[in-house]
Amino acid sequence: MKADIVIVGGGPAGLAAAIAAAEADSSLDVLILERDRELGGILNQCIHNGFGLHTFKEELTGPEYAARFESRLSELNIRYMLDTMVLNVSSDLVTAVNSTEGVFDVECGAIVLCMGCRERPRGALNIPGLRPAGVFTAGTAQRLVNIEGYMPGKEVVILGSGDIGLIMARRMTLEGAKVKAVCELMPYSGGLKRNIVQCLDDFGIPLLLSHTVVDIKGKERVTSVVIAEVGPDLKPIPGSEEEISCDTLLLSCGLIPENELSRACDVKINPATNGPVVNESFETSVPGVFACGNVLHVHDLVDYVSEESARAGRSAARFVRSSVDPSGAVIQIRNGNGVRYTVPSFVRPDLLEDNLTIRFRSGNVYKDSYIDVVVDGNRILHRKKQIITPGEMEQVILKKTDLSASTGEILVEITEN
Structure with missing residues (x-):
């Protein structure tokens, strides 16, 4: 199989990059490879509004924002393959697998990495306790509620004040759960100010800064968590422990760019972002391989993802059309x-x-x-x-x-x- 440009990932970054590349040169064959069953990525489960203020000058929900790009994708007749997992990437070859083609290679002139990011799980946080049901990452809970139609629990504590955690505090409250507290290890919130106001303050949900969870109690199901205040060294202060009864703990403790494919093809990684080192064209250290969106660095606004990804798509198109003098x-x-x-x-x-x-x-x-x-x-x-x-x-x-x-x-x- 051949394509001029392969886009790895069909979320907001992949959609914007593909569209920009096709608009830059309509003769280019652009192919999106997406591992999920539909395009749109994380936007599909973000049913709250606030998207598109920069891009479209209006407030949209996540699915509405994605639909705008999917419509343009259709107009440009850009190819995409769903339920397709990319296994390996090199400078001019992408290896992927799906249920119809099996394992296959795509020869290409340029690659744009748009794999997004993943949540930091409990295993990376070293929280003591057994392994009871009721411990979820905030994004998993968001998918369960908004797409699958399941309610994770009724009494909730949230660890971490990232934007997903803040939004899920409101979402769980609207669905009838009692959110007892949002605990944040740092002395400041990791989310947008507007989310603190709209998701916590408006619903009377306490935000406990410089606090963390030091124990999870319960055998079959979470019965309570123990929280404690932390000092300047971010270590729990003895005697500050407080037990809060709950049946659910949501973790919103940071996002990690999904760069296993990038490392495998020797792309240089920035230790501060855990994403590739890129130049003004969003080209990585491997010529012809570009990166954009949350695989590059974690964004707070999807509008910025779209803007950066459009530039990456145009840069990939320019790379394929003509050789770029790097001297x-x-x-x-x-x-x-x-x-x-x-x-x-x-x-x-x-x-x-x-x-x-x-x-x-x-x-x-x-x-x-x-x-x-x-x-x-x-x-x-x-x-x-x-x-x-x-x-x-x-x-x-x-x-x-x-x-x-x-x-x-x-x-x-x-x-x-």
Whole structure:
């Protein structure tokens, strides 16, 4: 089997990348390989609204947002294969398997990795206790309620204040459950401020910062959990334990980019994001292999996923159409004070489409601080923000003209003055 571009994953990133590649050159044969039984990825179970404010200037639910892209996919006659698991990726070959074709290879000119991310399970958290029923990741509970039609439990404690955990606190409440508390290990929430307000505050659900679960009680089914306050070292403080009766514990303790395929084909991984290191075109360290969406770094807004993925799709189309000269100037992007990482990690000014968007997350909460961008020692951006939190992605947009003469590096940092 052959295709010009293979998109691995049919979620929001894969859909946007495929559409952008086909729109860039209608003669290209674009193929999406999706392991689930339908396109749309995680959007299918996100029935709450709030999607599309940037992309479509209106509030949509997750399925409505996905449907807009699926309609465009149909208009462009883009091929896709469902229930198809990709087994291996190299620079010009994708190996996959499904029930009709068996194991098969797809020869291609470019690959876009759009595998998304997965939740951190209980096994990665080292919570003591037996293995009773009633312990779910928040995303699993969301699928059970919104797609499968099952109610995970009636009395709920949530560990972790990521956006999925916050949204499930509201969802479980609306379905008749009692959410007794949301515990967060860090002294700040990992979710968007609007979700804290709309999902917790509006329903009177307490958010316990600097708290964690230290024990799960129950043999056949969860009967209670023991929570404790943690100190600055994030270790439980003796004597602060409190037992809360419940039959369900939901875990919302972070997302991990799904990069087993990336590592297998020797793509360089950024340890801060657990996603590939990419340039301004979202091309990885392997020429012709691109990455976008949550497989690259975990996003808070799907609109940003679509925007980045569209650029990755156009870049893949350009790579297939014509050879790209990699011999031009390369500027490294360095994360300075308060910045955990930047995407992209370096930029080739000659190959920029227009302006450069750099997205990043902070490593802590900062109030009344500034986002600074320094190019070759000269500060070209100094923007004040009332609050900067790790739960909300930040971005800066630099003009191409500001970078065209650069020979050094771009520094992104957070300063107090």
